[in-house]
Amino acid sequence: MALRPKKRKQPPHLPECIPCVSNTFQYLTDMGSFLHRISGIVGFTLVRKQVYMVAGARYTQNLLGPPHIMDPNMFHTLLMDKHWNMSKNEIKLFENDTSGRRKTPTLGMEHIPTERRHWYNHHLLYAEFLSSAKYTQCLADTFLRLFSERLRAESSHLWTTVSLHEFMKLNMTEAAIKSMFGSKILELNPDLIRTYWEFDEVAGILVWGLPRFLSPHPYAIRDRLHSMTSQMTDYAWQNFDWNGPDVSADWDPYFGSRFSREVARWFRNAGFSDRTASGHTMATLFGLNGNTIPIATWMLMEIIQDPQLSSKVRSEVDQAFVIDETGQRQVDIKQLFGLPLIQSIYIEVLRMHISFNVTREVKKDIFIDGYRIKKGSILQCPSQIAHYDEAAWGHEGHPASAFWAQRHLAEEHVSVASDSKVGMITPNFSMTARPTSFFPFGFGYAMCPGRHFAKREIIMAVAMIIDRFDIEFVNWTHVDGSVSDRSAQNDMKYAGTAGMPPDRDMRIRWKRRW
Template sequence: MGFIMDMGGFPIMNLSLLFLGLIVFIAGWRRSRRLLEPPRLHEAIPFVSNAWHFMKNKRLFIERVTDALAASPIVQCRLGPMNIYLVTGNSNVSAIFRSSFSSDPWVMRILEHSGAYALADLTKFATDTSGGARVPQADGRARPLAQEERIWHAKHRLHDEALMNTRSVTALSAAFQRFFGERLAAFPVGEWVEDVRISAFLRNSMATAATRAALGSRILEINPDFVEAFWEYETYVEPLAFGLPHWLNRRAVRSRDQFRAMCLKWYEIANREFHCDGTSSYEGVDWEPIFGSQISRGLAQWVKSFDFASESIGGVYALFVFGLQSNTVAICTWVMMEIIRDPNLYREIKEEISQAEVINDSDEVAFNLQELVSKPLLQSVYTEALRVHVSILITRTSTEPVTIGGYQLPAGSVFQAPTHVAHFDEASWGTADRPASDFWAYRHIREVETIDAVGHVKKQREFSMMGRGGSFFPYGGGISICAGRAFAKHEVLLAVAMMVSNFDVEFIEWVNPNGSRSDRPARDHTGYGNGIAAPPDRDMKLSWRRRR
């Protein structure tokens, strides 16, 4: 009692004041800490809920992020073991595309968990801190790495040479046109085929044609189930990157390992066949059946020069096929669905496509590629499909201390910019009668007046982003921007043009995955965790008749 009342002569009043002061101090300190740190995305079970939510229903997770980013342009969130800063706004997003931000740590997670690279090869990436750019980043090494030891840079150079330059894009597009044409030619001329499901058709035929174009035909002969195994693996690529223990992710790990094994089996056979006569007769050609294209042969060269282990080589090709297929097929499907459901749009698209038709040496209808990919309405529909259906969190790590959204954050902070927030921003995209949430085929078109040779004023359509490019980054940005973006556009527009130009099409109904009639059109597949373009959750059933 005496202890409570006077504490050996220390009056209770003083003790209460001291205690109160301490509480005020702690509350103030915590508030000031909070002010120094961005607000945090709510999480019911710390370390678990957000990561679980992300993997199981990414669309809902991104909607929660969108709400949080409406209140603050930067929000913290824990995804499994990682603390992440989610950012929005043109200046914050362009900041993370600067060269002082790197995608390498995130890519390393993908290589390790989604590609299952061998530890020895992961170490080669981890120890090369010189970055991907031509000029090495200062990394404080006593002996800077020689150019040929720079593994990130070698990969970037390969992408530039074998994916981005005009010759490689033209060669890949020509091969794709040939192989997709063969799939279409399998339909009888003049006969209506009643039960074509556009999503299922493209997942098989477009993926097969793109695989042959990029990797050659041999890979499909060696692995008849290659395309099915790919789609199984594809659903797990992004969830795998979080590196959950295998026992929590058994199916994902099994699919990954099966697909990598297929890639490796082909690589080993292809490698022997390609070099069987010591000097391959295929050297220098644009396309051959064993390795396919320049990018595929380049990858083979790259893995050899860095002495990759076999298990990594399977992962290298598995991840390449992921980049090649998973977005183009989904985007092409959305473009077809949107134009088929709107007869006027279909008619106008068909008219544009007919202007790019040419007769090739074999007397067949082909396309002037440059003309095709610059048609205003086709580009607008393609851009709108990317705007509405691409949802990715572009991820970067700061290599130096940085101020973003008014917060000073240390080197090593991980940032993610959700495309969804920018792509659905009303201020950038909405119009009085067309909210940003709607797909509107004509959103990226403007009418301009031109005067012809005899002085007549003509109205003409032009494709235009109208200065809104900063709110549109479906291909990411900075040095890690998608290396396949030029081919992606060619491939999607070619596939659309070939179907529209060669077939009469009639819509029948929307169907559920089990084939039963759906009472609503397709929406983004919400449970989809793969990362970039969401595929449709319903299919479109149609009948079509090949015209020639």
């Protein structure tokens, strides 16, 4: 990216039949086909904004620019309006803060007092209570305990039939929500999980779609979910003892994690309403479940449908389970996260099933490859195009479009004894992709703060199921339970917005081994 004020060429416009209508319509209703038309850099108009879609490493690297030029905040204020249901006045408080997310304010913005540096303070909460090693571990420990309880409660030593995606949408979501937001939220709102998944389905439409008066349905779902998170906020503030020992506890039933408690406290102290705090809870629910449940489900589907892979994964994860001093079988987390095959499958599934258009607002005129990109334009970079790029990911016999469990393994020759020439080949996890070829968690300062927890949560959930159950594939089914004649594919309704769930469910038979 270089500043060259004399050149004035604009990137090509994406062809369309009806100017300003056809591209927008396809973008909003059929993102999968829209993405197939993108290569290099092309422009179109979306909801009166000039948008440029970029694909390919040469163009994508421009989005890695500093946040005062490649600003992620505009996308977040859009989410504040459309997802959080925040008032215009309170969104303005964020918009008026032009000091950035870094500790050192943007040049010329040093006069903004620290307590009004909302982007920075908000970012700090993520860094300290969500991304840090300490709180990632706390969240993961709570999740593991709660998910193990769900698995025990929902299964037996007799063979039973289960629809895998449905099972994960209910039970993994419950364990994740309780870990993050406590148990009261679900006691107060027994319908919350079902409502959340309805919201998940319209989350993308809400962001870029039609206004409420033309398309009321997505807003009605959002409002229903918002009233549930509001109930939780009110109840937690009425009942939680801010002078008691739980104030710094890793978990409590009212707010849940330390992260959720500190966010609630910060919003109040910074003068934001409970409506905003509840909207934030709703947005975090989306961050928490919208990607992790589809990814864990896809991992299990890939493993279960291939008996050879199943037995390899079983013998690998078996190594991470130990009998503790009470005679209980427990997972050794450190050992689990060092296992190569499960890590390779995790990365492969992220590659194939996360489709997110990383979005940045250009804060001053820039030049990309000789094209002028004007201040105020939006740049979008679809992860799906980079993740399916044959040049970056293809291997002989294993095209980028096909799942290959071993894609991220490298073979290493190890000596079996220090004085011996005898050796053996062992696979190692090896992730060599550049940031421009693999970015399921976005880029830079706005990169997903939940990514460390997500990895733990997903791998633990998959390992718990593979180790604990004998599992047999039965058939593929449609949403209504009828048998499908094909396996699951990405549900393209979700392209561009988050994890793409399977469009078919997998019916399995399972029984507990322990």
